Amino acid sequence: MNGSARLWLLHAAVVALLVALNFLLPAYHHGLMARILVLATFAMGYNLTFGYGGLLSLGHAMFFAAGLYGAGLGIQHLGLGVPAAFLAGLACGAALALLAGLLALRTTGVAFMIVTLMFSQAFHLAILYFSAFTGGDQGLVLRPQQRRIETALGTLDLTDPTTRYLTALALFAVVLFAMLAIVRSGFGRVLVAIRENEERARMLGYDTFASRLAALVTSGTICAAAGAAYGLLFGYVGANFASVQYSILPLLWVLLGGAATTLGPLFGTVFMYYLIDIASGYTSAYMLAVGVILILLVLFFRKGLLGTLRERWLRWLP
Amino acid sequence: MNALLETRGLSRDFGGLRAVDRVDFSLMPGEIRALIGPNGAGKTTFVSLVCGRIEPSAGTIVFDGEDITALPAHRRVRLGIAYTFQITSVFSNLSVFDNVALAVQRTLADGRSQGRLRAGVIEALERVGLADRASLPAGQLAYGHQRLLEVAMGLALRPRLMVLDEPTQGLGDSEIENFIALAREIAASATVLLIEHNMDVVMQLAHRITVLEAGRVLAEGTPEAIRADEAVQRAYLGGGA
Numbered sequence: 345m346n347g348s349a350r351l352w353l354l355h356a357a358v359v360a361l362l363v364a365l366n367f368l369l370p371a372y373h374h375g376l377m378a379r380i381l382v383l384a385t386f387a388m389g390y391n392l393t394f395g396y397g398g399l400l401s402l403g404h405a406m407f408f409a410a411g412l413y414g415a416g417l418g419i420q421h422l423g424l425g426v427p428a429a430f431l432a433g434l435a436c437g438a439a440l441a442l443l444a445g446l447l448a449l450r451t452t453g454v455a456f457m458i459v460t461l462m463f464s465q466a467f468h469l470a471i472l473y474f475s476a477f478t479g480g481d482q483g484l485v486l487r488p489q490q491r492r493i494e495t496a497l498g499t500l501d502l503t504d505p506t507t508r509y510l511t512a513l514a515l516f517a518v519v520l521f522a523m524l525a526i527v528r529s530g531f532g533r534v535l536v537a538i539r540e541n542e543e544r545a546r547m548l549g550y551d552t553f554a555s556r557l558a559a560l561v562t563s564g565t566i567c568a569a570a571g572a573a574y575g576l577l578f579g580y581v582g583a584n585f586a587s588v589q590y591s592i593l594p595l596l597w598v599l600l601g602g603a604a605t606t607l608g609p610l611f612g613t614v615f616m617y618y619l620i621d622i623a624s625g626y627t628s629a630y631m632l633a634v635g636v637i638l639i640l641l642v643l644f645f646r647k648g649l650l651g652t653l654r655e656r657w658l659r660w661l662p
Numbered sequence: 663m664n665a666l667l668e669t670r671g672l673s674r675d676f677g678g679l680r681a682v683d684r685v686d687f688s689l690m691p692g693e694i695r696a697l698i699g700p701n702g703a704g705k706t707t708f709v710s711l712v713c714g715r716i717e718p719s720a721g722t723i724v725f726d727g728e729d730i731t732a733l734p735a736h737r738r739v740r741l742g743i744a745y746t747f748q749i750t751s752v753f754s755n756l757s758v759f760d761n762v763a764l765a766v767q768r769t770l771a772d773g774r775s776q777g778r779l780r781a782g783v784i785e786a787l788e789r790v791g792l793a794d795r796a797s798l799p800a801g802q803l804a805y806g807h808q809r810l811l812e813v814a815m816g817l818a819l820r821p822r823l824m825v826l827d828e829p830t831q832g833l834g835d836s837e838i839e840n841f842i843a844l845a846r847e848i849a850a851s852a853t854v855l856l857i858e859h860n861m862d863v864v865m866q867l868a869h870r871i872t873v874l875e876a877g878r879v880l881a882e883g884t885p886e887a888i889r890a891d892e893a894v895q896r897a898y899l900g901g902g903a
Contacts, residue, residue, distance in 0.1 A: 530767040530779075533756075537764050540753045547713065547747075549739030549768050549819065 381512040387609030389566030390594035395604035398539030403460030407564040409586035410436040411571025416581030437568020445560040468586040483582030602651030672721035681707040683877035696868035704877040744821035754801030765818035786818040
């Protein structure tokens, strides 16, 4: 078996395991995993700019929220159906990423962090300011009848737990395989090269600004897809998803799972979610326990779970 | 025959220092030209202006009849100007294969053709003798081999003008012998502009030599003429070479 087939099989096996969990998990964990799959998709989008592109953005909440509000407002005010609302969310995320990228990518390092943070904060405040349309900090609740897809074969009801889980998984799987294809493509190689040594990449004839912009727009679109799916699947469009907390969370998930690994974002998101879930079952000071465990991880698994695994044993992991 | 590369009045100031001072320079296709001069003469600055790594303060650069003075570096590379770095600058965390693949995939019309990519990479690595090390991380190569990898990346771009910035720096004697053979081979398909301190290498390779001093062209001519030039001997060769 060659290396390429092995990789596709490994990723297919992970997806197959997640399909099996749909039938095995008790109701509580089933609901939690559906949420985690959508947020892991968000983390994969973040990983493209942060892990592979080497750009530490503090503004990705904006792209997630752009998808969330693009879809939510489309349904609420324009009466869009679910598929059209999803695409509207994607378009909002892509457009914002293009705009933000054209300005923010003129900077790097700390300046890039600040500029993306400012963009994101402005977006958050705009949502609060235009409360007549957005519901302000109350947000919008999408009614169950707004979350159905009528097809020739019957109605797809996104409020049904199984449909919800499998829809979340479908989105996750599409993005996972897309990421695998991207990072193994020539474009992925160029992105890593720019991260490692921008000047050298330029002297091989690469327009590094254009490559980074393409990465950011792809990343923003993936994050917006996660945001749109989140709103449509769970029925709530809230301003807190645009807050700085939701820019930092994907960074944590990716760091925990392993930056620049295809499966790291999934493992990081699952790990962090369950860490909080389990710790909060024992003590009200659960964030303290979470904090201690995160510090230990950073000390002993400097490159995240999968990053460390790759460094020590499985060098072939993408 | 028209010059492949021509600069007119090319200058670059760093603050009050004029690193390159009104240089008129022209390079014929197929030539191996050595650029020599004492440290700080402006050699690296001059080739950096040619490659577009830094912008000129004044003057024009014409490549193959086209004014490229305002073109960004990556566009100049696409026109066929390749630059190998003075300080080894390979992607040390990437495999040797990937380093060269980055150069090859840009020259392929269809960068996704895995077969042609692999063939191109192996060909470039075979020319410098590194084909058996393709899967190693570039950072694990010996220093001399990293220099060769740097050259392989340049070769893989299929350039019309190859700029080699002190390629033999830090190499042992036998490695230098190999490099001279390699440079001759490169010159069969590309024009070569070579910055070099090792006078043996220069005298063996160069068709013509340009001597820079304090940012200006001090002399230019065949190796024999340069060796005999009194001004050059005073400025650079220390009178004894």
